[in-house]
Amino acid sequence: MDIPGYYSRVVIRETTSAWVLRPNRIDLNDPQTVGLHDPLRPEPRAIHEELVDPAPPTRLPNFWHLPYELRQEIWEMLLPPPRIICLMSPQMYEKYSHIYKSVHIPAFYPACEESKEIVQRWGVGLRFVSYKGMPIHCEWFNRRRDILYLPSIMSFGCFDGWGSCLDNSTIILNVLEVLEDRYRGDQLSKHFTQVVDQGRFDKVKAFRLSMLKVQWGGDQWGEELDIYGEDTMAVLDLDDPRLPTLLRPVFQNMRFLLGSQNKQQQVHKRPSCLLRHLRREWEAELKFLFEEQWLQSYLQKMDKLVSEELYTGKRFGLDDQRRALDRGHELVRTLIAGMPSIRPVILFEKCYPSTVLSKHNPGAMAGGDDVWNGGRQWDGLRCIAHRRGMTLTYSRGMSSFE
Structure with missing residues (x-):
């Protein structure tokens, strides 16, 4: 017509x-x-x-x-497609500005009052500044569609002024970075507790906890299995039926590069073995540990952490120094009911060439993989992932260890 x-x-x-x-x-x-x-x-x-x-x-x-509802649908169709926003540190934004490019507010925003209303309702403009107060990066964050990925809880803590920017949003965290278990210290989990205490996660809708990050270009997947689309990252639930097929060329590439002499560096023989192990780690311990970290962080925020009636005899954490909460207590049940939804995921990052033994990309945390917690050795993310078997290979050149 x-x-x-x-x-x-x-x-x-x-x-x-x-x-x-x-x-x-x-x-x-x-x-x-x-x-x-x-x-x-x-x-x-x-x-x-x-x-x-x-x-x-x-x-x-x-x-x-046109009817108001139809005009709203037209405005929504003009919004950018969903994407994963990777939040880096101020130093990374300044040093690699050609890689981490700014994404500004949609161009149709000043068209009229309705366009402004739809942009403000769906998202928020984030403007990051350096320690000297100079703008270094901009992002338009669609809280309904986009997912915010925090590769480092410490980098996230570098920025203040979040306010209500994260309300009703979905956030990806590295699961081993925000909890305290028997293999690691509590430096990073304390940063997570501090962020919770500051109220930054008060109205977050959902957490996606990354069990593994795989850096892979996807050129061997084919168009029918292209999970990246126009984005450079993709996230899949741990129970996604596509995972065995997506991981198959990754394992083939890994076997080829390791060769017969280094087969012992391969942690899992097949994708099915890896996925089964990750589910077992999640159900057996990691889900419980994250819930305890979240609940005890909120209790500390409420100044209720010292009440003896909240605890059971079960212990966890480094050297069993932490006591588990009584999930039957009324206050604890109330906090559990108000928790954001949590799901284990695998994160894919597009990189070329497609090889799991490539060097770290510029966004990797240099020098901090093996040393955390006041300089004590062997409690970094890489080593904890190796101890738990949450990795593809023990090779030092491995870039998909998180």
Whole structure:
């Protein structure tokens, strides 16, 4: 249907053949008619018709005749597609600004009051500044569609002024970074508790806890299994049925690069073994540890952590220094009911060439993989992931260890 004033209408008709009839037949004996075309044969003639508006429309007056609900759907269709926003440290934004490029507020925002309303309702503009107060990065965060990935809880703590920016949002955290277990100290989990105490996660809708990060270009997946789309990252639930197929070329590449002499560096033989192990780690301990970290962080915020009636005899954490909460206590049940939803996931990051033994990308945390917690050795994320078997290979060059 053609709505006047909406489109520039261009009609180009293809070249056709037309019959041209002349009043007299050709007399081959008449020298004046020799060389003329036979009237019984078609004479090609090009007919072009162009109907072009003199200027494209600058206003759409009929748009306001549409129902309000339909106009809202049209505005929503103009919003950017869902994406995963990776929040880096100030140093990374300043040093690698050509990699971590800013994404600004949608261009249609100043069009009218309705466009401003829809942009403000769906998202928020985040402007990051350096320690000197200079702008270093911008992001438009669609809290309904986008997912905010925090590769480092310490980097997240570098920025203040979040306010209500994370309300009703979904956040990805590295599961081993925000809890305290028997293999590691409590430096990073204290940062998580501090963030909770500051109220930054008060109205977060959901947490996706990354059990593993796989850096893979996806060039061997095919179009039907392309999970990246236009983005550079993708996140899949641990129970996603596509995971065995997606991980198969990753394992093949890993076996080829390790060779027969380094087979012992491979942690799991097949994708199914890896996924089964990750589910077992989640159900057996990690889910409980994250819930305890969240609940005790909130109790500390409420100054209720010292009440003896809240605890049981079960212990956890480094050297069993932490006591588990009584899940049957009324206050604890109330906190559990108000917790954001949590799910274990695997994070994929697009990189080229597609190799699991490539060097770390610029976003990797240099120098901190093996040393945390005041300098004590062997309690970094890499080592804890190795101890728990939450990795693909023990190789030092492994870039998919988180």
